[in-house]
Amino acid sequence: MKHARLIMNPVSGTDEPNPLKLPDMLAALEAEGIRADLAFTKPDESPAVIAQRVVEEGYYDMVIVGGGDGTVSEVAKGLLHAPIPLGILPIGTYNNIARTLNLPMDFLQACQVLGRGQIKSIDVGQANDEHFFLEAAGVGLDATLFPIGEEIKGGRWGRMLQAFRLAMGYQPQAMNIELDRPIGQARTHPAPTPRFLRRKIASRNEFQIKALLVVIANTPYYGAAFMVAPNAIVDDGLLTVTIYRQFSKWELVRHFWSISRGQYHYNPKIETYQVASVRVSSNSKLPVHLDGHQIGEVPVRLKVLKQALKVFLPDDDTPTYQSEDDANPPVALPVESQKQVDE
Ligand SMILES: Nc1ncnc2c1ncn2[C@@H]1O[C@H](COP(=O)(O)OP(=O)(O)OP(=O)(O)O)[C@@H](O)[C@H]1O
Structure with missing residues (x-):
C-alpha cells in the first residue's frame, strides 16, 4: 500500500461541491493501492506549505492535488526538486495543466493514472529568481x-x-x-x-x-x-x-x-x-x-x-484525455510531431 497526502480544494470547479466527491475518490485510490490522508486548502493560505511539510517529513510516497490550475500550481511550488511525485485529480474549471499532461478529466479515471501510470519530470517557469x-x-x-x-x-x-x-x-x-x-x-x-x-x-x-x-x-x-x-x-x-x-x-x-x-x-x-x-x-x-x-x-x-517537478502521467495501460465532445483537445506531451502545429 502506498501513502499519499491528498490536498483538496473544496471549492474549485463548477459542478457539485468537491467534498461530495471524496468517498468515491478515496475508494478509487484505495483500489489502486493508495491510502490517502486528506487536507483541505484554505482561501488565505498557500497549499505549497502543506506540500513542503510532506517533503520534510519524508513519510508519504506522493502528493495528490484535487483542484484546478490555481491549486495545482500552488501545490507544485512546494514540490520543486522533491523526490516524490505530484498526482493531479482535475476538479477545477479549466484544468489547463491536466490538459497539457493528457490526463483524463474524469477524476476517477485520473486515480487510475496515479496507481498505474508513469512518472516523468516536467519544466517549471521562474520569474526574477523568485x-x-x-x-x-x-x-x-x-x-x-x-x-x-x-x-x-x-x-x-x-x-x-x-x-x-x-x-x-x-x-x-x-x-x-x-x-x-x-x-x-x-x-x-x-x-x-x-x-x-x-x-x-x-x-x-x-x-x-x-x-x-x-x-x-x-x-x-x-x-x-x-x-x-x-x-x-x-x-x-x-x-x-x-x-x-x-x-x-x-x-x-x-x-x-x-x-x-x-x-x-x-x-x-x-x-x-x-x-x-x-x-x-x-x-x-x-x-x-x-x-x-x-x-x-x-x-x-x-x-x-x-524538469524540476515529478508528475504522474498516463501510459499505454491507463486512461488518457478523452477528446470527444471537446473542440479543444490537448496537444500531447512530449510529442515531436507537435512542432508542426503552427508552421
Ligand atoms: N477552502 C477554500 N475556500 C474558499 N476558497 C478557496 C479555498 N481553498 C482555495 N480557495 C481558492 O480557490 C482558488 C483556486 O481555485 P482553482 O484554481 O483550484 O480552481 P478553478 O479556478 O475552479 O480551476 P481552474 O484554475 O483550473 O480554472 C484560489 O483563489 C484559492 O484562494
Missing part, C-alpha cells in the same frame, strides 16, 4: 485583464464591461526583449519578419518592438484554456515567447476566441521564440502576471527550471 509559474507568464494586455477575468470567473459579471473598455482602450506598448541566444536561433518561424513588422535590433540577442502583449509559456495552455503556445513542450527546458504585434483589437479577440477552441491559425503578426530565459523591459510601467496572478511590473526575467 516566483514560479507552471503555465505562462505575460506582459501587457493579458496581465492587465487577468485580475478582472478572475473576478468575472468568480461570478462578478458586471466586470465584463470594464474588461471590454480596458481592452479596447489598451495601446501597443514599446518593449525591450532580451533573449538568451541569438534572435535567428531562437525564432521558431524561419520566415523573415514582414516589413510592416519592423523591429529595432539592439544586439544579436536583443530587440525592441511594440506589442499588445507578450506571453512566455511553459505549457501550451493558459487562462480559459487558451492554446497560446501549441508548440510548447513541457519537458524540453524551453519557454515559448509569443509576441502579438500590430493586431487590431478585433483580430486579437478573434484569435483568442479560436485558440480557446483549439484552433491555432498561423498569423504573420505573431512572432515566436524558444529560449531558456528571456528578459522583458519597458520604459512604461507594464504589469506582469504569472499563471494569471499579477506579480508587479517590468523589468522581469523569466527562465525555465528544467
Whole structure:
C-alpha cells in the first residue's frame, strides 16, 4: 500500500461541491493501492506549505492535488526538486495543466493514472529568481485583464464591461526583449519578419518592438484554456515567447476566441521564440502576471527550471484525455510531431 497526502480544494470547479466527491475518490485510490490522508486548502493560505511539510517529513510516497490550475500550481511550488511525485485529480474549471499532461478529466479515471501510470519530470517557469509559474507568464494586455477575468470567473459579471473598455482602450506598448541566444536561433518561424513588422535590433540577442502583449509559456495552455503556445513542450527546458504585434483589437479577440477552441491559425503578426530565459523591459510601467496572478511590473526575467517537478502521467495501460465532445483537445506531451502545429 502506498501513502499519499491528498490536498483538496473544496471549492474549485463548477459542478457539485468537491467534498461530495471524496468517498468515491478515496475508494478509487484505495483500489489502486493508495491510502490517502486528506487536507483541505484554505482561501488565505498557500497549499505549497502543506506540500513542503510532506517533503520534510519524508513519510508519504506522493502528493495528490484535487483542484484546478490555481491549486495545482500552488501545490507544485512546494514540490520543486522533491523526490516524490505530484498526482493531479482535475476538479477545477479549466484544468489547463491536466490538459497539457493528457490526463483524463474524469477524476476517477485520473486515480487510475496515479496507481498505474508513469512518472516523468516536467519544466517549471521562474520569474526574477523568485516566483514560479507552471503555465505562462505575460506582459501587457493579458496581465492587465487577468485580475478582472478572475473576478468575472468568480461570478462578478458586471466586470465584463470594464474588461471590454480596458481592452479596447489598451495601446501597443514599446518593449525591450532580451533573449538568451541569438534572435535567428531562437525564432521558431524561419520566415523573415514582414516589413510592416519592423523591429529595432539592439544586439544579436536583443530587440525592441511594440506589442499588445507578450506571453512566455511553459505549457501550451493558459487562462480559459487558451492554446497560446501549441508548440510548447513541457519537458524540453524551453519557454515559448509569443509576441502579438500590430493586431487590431478585433483580430486579437478573434484569435483568442479560436485558440480557446483549439484552433491555432498561423498569423504573420505573431512572432515566436524558444529560449531558456528571456528578459522583458519597458520604459512604461507594464504589469506582469504569472499563471494569471499579477506579480508587479517590468523589468522581469523569466527562465525555465528544467524538469524540476515529478508528475504522474498516463501510459499505454491507463486512461488518457478523452477528446470527444471537446473542440479543444490537448496537444500531447512530449510529442515531436507537435512542432508542426503552427508552421
Ligand atoms: N477552502 C477554500 N475556500 C474558499 N476558497 C478557496 C479555498 N481553498 C482555495 N480557495 C481558492 O480557490 C482558488 C483556486 O481555485 P482553482 O484554481 O483550484 O480552481 P478553478 O479556478 O475552479 O480551476 P481552474 O484554475 O483550473 O480554472 C484560489 O483563489 C484559492 O484562494
